Amino acid sequence: MSTFSSLGTTISSIFIRPAFLFYAIIISVFSLTVTACSDQNESEAAQFFLKGNLQLEQKEYAGAIHYYDEALAKKSDFADVHSNRGIAYLRLGELDKALEDFNKAIDIDRTFDQAYFNRAGALIDKHEFSLAATDLEQIRKSYQDSTNYYLKWGDLKSQQGYYEQALSEYDRSLTLRPENVQALVNRGVIYFTKKNFKEAQKDFEQALKLNPQQELAYNNLALIFARNKQPEKALQFIDRALDFDAVNPIYLNNKGYVLLLQNQFEEAKKLIDQSLTKAPENSYAHRNLGIYFLHKGQKTEALSAFQKSYSIDPSTDQIHAWLGEALFLNNQKEKACKMWRQGQSLGDEESSVKFTQKCK
Template sequence: MQFVQRIASLISLTLFLLCCSDKTDEAAQFFLRGNVQLQKREYKPAIRYYTEALKKKPDFADAFSNRGLARFRDGDRAGALTDYTKAIETDPNFEAAYYNRADALLDSGNPTAALADLQQIETLYRDSTFYQTRLGDAYVLLNNVSQAQAAYDRAIQLDPRNAEALTNRGALFFNQKQYEPAKADLNAALQLDPNQPEALNNQSLLLAREGRYAEALKAVDRALSLQIGQPYYLNNKAYLLLMLNRPDEALPLLRESLRRNDTNAWAHRNLGLYYLTKGQPAEALSQLQRAEQLDASVDQLYFYLGQAYLATGNRPKACEAWARGSTAEDEQAKKEAQRNCK
């Protein structure tokens, strides 16, 4: 299962609505109408109004930035990045556009460029809890655990009610196998915001780790009710259904998750697990090998890979897989190696 952090536009952006000055009255009116629609989460009308404002005033940096935000929230990541860049080109000192572009870059899987944008505005924003949260997100994607935790710690120090920072620090703790602080952060986040889908999804993983699969399923179902079709949540629900011996219900979820994101190693692992439960080891082996190509650090990957090799009659390869799992401190792989590879 996958702990969700700053992945696939999962966390809301801070909304920057900046007033216009010295603009034509007509452009300003379109801009303000766009702001109203943006606040109402009516993104397509907002985009239309900002576009009209830009027709009247092509160097309207605020309109570029807010249209970028509307496009980002409407699922147009490329359009958002283009607009944020236009805003910055129009006004190189437009700090809000750097912040918003960093967020879109994180969503695009480009933490190096995102960090550069965040560092550009550090002097102004270093005491912002939202800025420190984004900084932590960038460091997570850059695998800089110590810097990520320092940023999340600072974000929470600045605002102990920052549920997003608590959720993301909890994810960081979980990935470091620090389960008790992960649980504490997630519980605190859900007390502040009971309908935060990321925290609900992550709570389901903690419950699953304790073997509480039915409770975990309820939590991830709540997350999916808030973010319908989110591929990581679909994958996690499928895993829980597999653990509850309901593989036929899991399969369509896995297929949909991979349709939405076919580079998700965890979903390939879980599809491999599905095929193992169905007695189709060749198909399982194909999926597990794909998962290994994408991300060899996926939990229990080598345990399942060894099982697939053994089921196809290739004991040496099975023992090799379990040995790799043992090196990665996979207890189940270690037990299989001791049982089958003496």
């Protein structure tokens, strides 16, 4: 375990990266009835649709889109194809294209509940919370007994910052289906956010019992073990997450942080740099880079990294303490004290200690 004695800040006392949620979607299986009397285009469209679904299930999203394109070339008003192609675009991170497809599916069929459900998820990602809520209300009667319906409401409330409401929705989802792994992981995230780490750990561990392939649970447990000053165990879990997705920028940054805890600074920086190459707006990666620079005595570079982290997300955990320290080391005491005082007002204990020690 490493402590920067010159800074008075213990690395292991801060988080790596907030645990994060993942969202449920509903894949259309088939709604186009193909009979002996169907015309050739409809029959071919149906075949391309089924091929696209197979690719979607295998997470071959580009391949799925190719077959869905072929289906739509045969039958442009095939609502299920638009909905499923929207899912493929969503999985590729092409949010605007996904929304276009969900909108088109609903334009074709105003009663297409699955498309409303999936569009709600995309709207949550876009932070269009009011529109997402409208879509979910639209299908409440149809989905009132669906575990994933309340999972989606939980996701919406979570993204809005209404954590108690989110917990209530996830609880309802799990009442309907206790083995809903997504609801367990996402409820664990809320517990984590509320610093109820015991309950968070229980949810993540239960999720892994139900599905040992659940990579987000491994990632999120790594955060808890790191916080509990168990970097060796944290490393085991973050490595397991990386086994599933070796280039995930969140996982790479998290492993970099765990390596900082183990004094493997150069290897940590390599991973943090890789993370930033893939996700340059990750405020936690910039913060971790600042920690690395402080260890190396590069106070100017550290200040720049912390300022970048703060500019991206001023709620980044303990950024006020770290940025204040870098300002202080760069002979900017007044700004440092202001930063620590701000952190103190937000409940950051490290900022409070720094302010008391150096500003009074």
